[in-house]
Amino acid sequence: MTTEEDQGASALPACLRELPSRLLSQASAHATRLVTEELGAADAHKWHYATLAALEEFGPASQAALSGRTGIHRSDLVAVINELAARELVERTPDPVDRRRNVITLTAAGRRRLHKLEQLLATAQEELLSPLSETEREQLVGLLGRLVAHHAHGGPTMGADDR
Amino acid sequence: MTTEEDQGASALPACLRELPSRLLSQASAHATRLVTEELGAADAHKWHYATLAALEEFGPASQAALSGRTGIHRSDLVAVINELAARELVERTPDPVDRRRNVITLTAAGRRRLHKLEQLLATAQEELLSPLSETEREQLVGLLGRLVAHHAHGGPTMGADDR
DNA sequence: CTAATCTCAGCAGAACTGAAATTG
DNA sequence: CCAATTTCAGTTTTGCTGAGATTA
Numbered sequence: 001m002t003t004e005e006d007q008g009a010s011a012l013p014a015c016l017r018e019l020p021s022r023l024l025s026q027a028s029a030h031a032t033r034l035v036t037e038e039l040g041a042a043d044a045h046k047w048h049y050a051t052l053a054a055l056e057e058f059g060p061a062s063q064a065a066l067s068g069r070t071g072i073h074r075s076d077l078v079a080v081i082n083e084l085a086a087r088e089l090v091e092r093t094p095d096p097v098d099r100r101r102n103v104i105t106l107t108a109a110g111r112r113r114l115h116k117l118e119q120l121l122a123t124a125q126e127e128l129l130s131p132l133s134e135t136e137r138e139q140l141v142g143l144l145g146r147l148v149a150h151h152a153h154g155g156p157t158m159g160a161d162d163r
Numbered sequence: 164m165t166t167e168e169d170q171g172a173s174a175l176p177a178c179l180r181e182l183p184s185r186l187l188s189q190a191s192a193h194a195t196r197l198v199t200e201e202l203g204a205a206d207a208h209k210w211h212y213a214t215l216a217a218l219e220e221f222g223p224a225s226q227a228a229l230s231g232r233t234g235i236h237r238s239d240l241v242a243v244i245n246e247l248a249a250r251e252l253v254e255r256t257p258d259p260v261d262r263r264r265n266v267i268t269l270t271a272a273g274r275r276r277l278h279k280l281e282q283l284l285a286t287a288q289e290e291l292l293s294p295l296s297e298t299e300r301e302q303l304v305g306l307l308g309r310l311v312a313h314h315a316h317g318g319p320t321m322g323a324d325d326r
Numbered sequence: 327c328t329a330a331t332c333t334c335a336g337c338a339g340a341a342c343t344g345a346a347a348t349t350g
Numbered sequence: 351c352c353a354a355t356t357t358c359a360g361t362t363t364t365g366c367t368g369a370g371a372t373t374a
Contacts, residue, residue: 100354
């Protein structure tokens, strides 16, 4: 009675397994899972990292600017800043120059936290790329970078949407 | 000052742009968009293709078997089969051997439809990979294939997490 | 009685929309 | 009056869970 319920990626038809778009999708899913697991173990998620990283690289910024720099939707950023501020990893203060804005500033604890998350992310990347040699990793990153760059700014159809 | 959403990928911090996991994520998002657009123009989506392709490659099957072969959740497959059956691209008949099951069969129209969708998908892959040479495409597919193969054998209860 | 199959109703989370409140 | 910013409430989409009905 037991049907071939044994599962596994190899159960998929060849035409599905070999489609580049599907390979990308699956590889991306694994990457997301690894990153989410690593960060989750430290009670963080990718948006925490993105926000802290943008603050370290560009300095204090309004939420609108952060939204543009991280790709996090203006609406969801509110919750992210709430969480970071609750742990005193960032400070949210009204902008004296334009009082519609908040200025978000990285604290010392936030910078330490960022470095911790960078470490966890590096672990996830290492796990993700573990089957590849150093040369192959560079190849992959190069090829992906070209794909993303090509489609990021006005592809064949139109564009300017990247998310 | 800025328009609401002017973010190109280049607005992102370097640490985010260069992360392999993020590159995968973005490349995958572009791939998904291209595929969805192509198939959407023909009023189809990826599950339709996956189902028709699995039926052509493995022949008639129960919904449970199809679910295993396509990665479509048993619950969502019901709706997919409904849609395909409504257009007479597949036939759903009770299995005379085990009456708990339905046997799903590809019709002649379904096979024609599959070939149409294959064509649209090929177009999407071509757009997706357009910045790469033939050799580079093979490299990319090879590298992605190894990543996916490596991570497909380890997760707990794995299997249906990909698409 | 237990297990597999199909089906449906609803949940969970992630990204987005719309609008109110405030300020420029 | 119009535009930008922050915030919140609610919608949409997507994959999944749980349970009921049927049959083995």
